[in-house]
Amino acid sequence: MKLPKFDYVEPTTALEAVTLLSQSRGLAKVIAGGQSLIPTMALRLAQPALLIDLRHLESLRGIAVDEAGLRLGAMTRWREIQDSAEVLDTHPLLVEAVRHIAHYQIRNRGTVGGSLAHADPAAELPCIAVTCGASIRVLGILGEREILADEFFLGPLATALGDDEIILEVRFPRWPSSRQWGFQEFSRRQGDFALAGVAIFYDTDNSGRLENAHVGVFGVGQCATRLSGVESALNGRTNTISVAAEVARLAAAEVTPSDDLHASARYRRALVAVLLERAMALARGERA
Numbered sequence: 001m002k003l004p005k006f007d008y009v010e011p012t013t014a015l016e017a018v019t020l021l022s023q024s025r026g027l028a029k030v031i032a033g034g035q036s037l038i039p040t041m042a043l044r045l046a047q048p049a050l051l052i053d054l055r056h057l058e059s060l061r062g063i064a065v066d067e068a069g070l071r072l073g074a075m076t077r078w079r080e081i082q083d084s085a086e087v088l089d090t091h092p093l094l095v096e097a098v099r100h101i102a103h104y105q106i107r108n109r110g111t112v113g114g115s116l117a118h119a120d121p122a123a124e125l126p127c128i129a130v131t132c133g134a135s136i137r138v139l140g141i142l143g144e145r146e147i148l149a150d151e152f153f154l155g156p157l158a159t160a161l162g163d164d165e166i167i168l169e170v171r172f173p174r175w176p177s178s179r180q181w182g183f184q185e186f187s188r189r190q191g192d193f194a195l196a197g198v199a200i201f202y203d204t205d206n207s208g209r210l211e212n213a214h215v216g217v218f219g220v221g222q223c224a225t226r227l228s229g230v231e232s233a234l235n236g237r238t239n240t241i242s243v244a245a246e247v248a249r250l251a252a253a254e255v256t257p258s259d260d261l262h263a264s265a266r267y268r269r270a271l272v273a274v275l276l277e278r279a280m281a282l283a284r285g286e287r288a
Contacts, residue, residue, distance in 0.1 A: 007050045022141040022164035032114035069174040074113025074167040093181045097124040103191040113167040119159045122193040127224035131199045131216030134172045140165035153223040182279030194219040195263045196271035200279045220257040220268045227254045244280040248273040
C-alpha cells in the first residue's frame with residue numbers, strides 16, 4: 001500500500017525539531033528509524049501532515065558509560081548496542097534483550113528513541129527500561145525534563161511525551177558486575193512480536209539470598225510492568241528450582257492479559273510462568 005501524502009523536513013538541531021512539532025499543532029510525526037512509523041502509515045493507521053526526520057541530529061546518537069550508569073542517545077541503533085563490547089560488559093541484560101528484537105535488518109535501522117516513543121506493549125526495550133528503573137530525558141519547547149520509565153508508558157502506543165517533545169536519551173542506573181539476570185520471550189516465529197516475555201535481575205547477600213529483585217513482563221498487558229508481588233516473594237530467598245516454580249505460579253496470577261487473535265489470556269499466563277522459571281534458571285547460571 002502506498003503512503004499517504006505528507007510534507008517532509010530534516011532539522012539540524014533538536015530545538016529546531018521541537019519548534020516544528022510545536023508549530024504543527026499535533027499534525028506532525030517524528031521519524032527516527034522508521035521501522036514502526038512507516039508500516040503504520042502504509043496501513044493508514046497514522047496520516048501525519050508532516051514528517052520530521054531526526055537523522056541529521058548527531059547529538060542524539062551514541063553510547064556512554066560513567067559512574068552513574070549507561071546512557072543511550074535516542075538515535076542509537078539496535079545494531080550499535082548489540083555490537084558494543086562496552087554495553088555487554090556494563091549491561092548484559094539489555095544486550096540480550098536487543099538480540100531478540102525482530103530481525104537483523106530491523107536492528108540495523110531501528111532506534112532506541114523510536115521504540116520508546118512507539119510504546120508497543122510487546123516490545124523489549126520498554127520492558128528493560130521499566131524493569132531496570134531507567135529514566136528518559138526529553139526536550140520540548142519549554143525545555144528539558146526527565147521522566148521515569150514506569151511513568152513514561154501510559155498504555156498501548158501511548159506515552160507521557162507532549163505533542164512538542166522528542167526523546168533525547170535514556171539513562172540506565174549502574175549495573176554491578178556481580179548481578180545475576182535472565183531474559184526469556186516467546187513468539188510464534190523468530191523475529192515476531194513476543195506473545196509474552198520476562199526479564200529478571202537480582203543481587204545477593206553474603207549468604208546467597210536474593211535482594212533487590214526486579215521482575216518485568218511484556219506482551220501480557222497494556223504496557224510493560226514490574227511484578228511487585230513476585231519481587232517481594234523472591235527477596236530473602238535463594239534461587240532454587242522449587243522457589244522458581246513457586247514464584248512462577250505467582251507471576252501467572254499477577255499478570256492481567258486479555259484474549260486476542262494471537263493468544264488467549266490463559267495461554268499468556270501459562271507462558272509467563274514457564275518463561276520466568278527459565279529466566280531464573282539462566283540467572284542461576286544454567287545457560288545453554
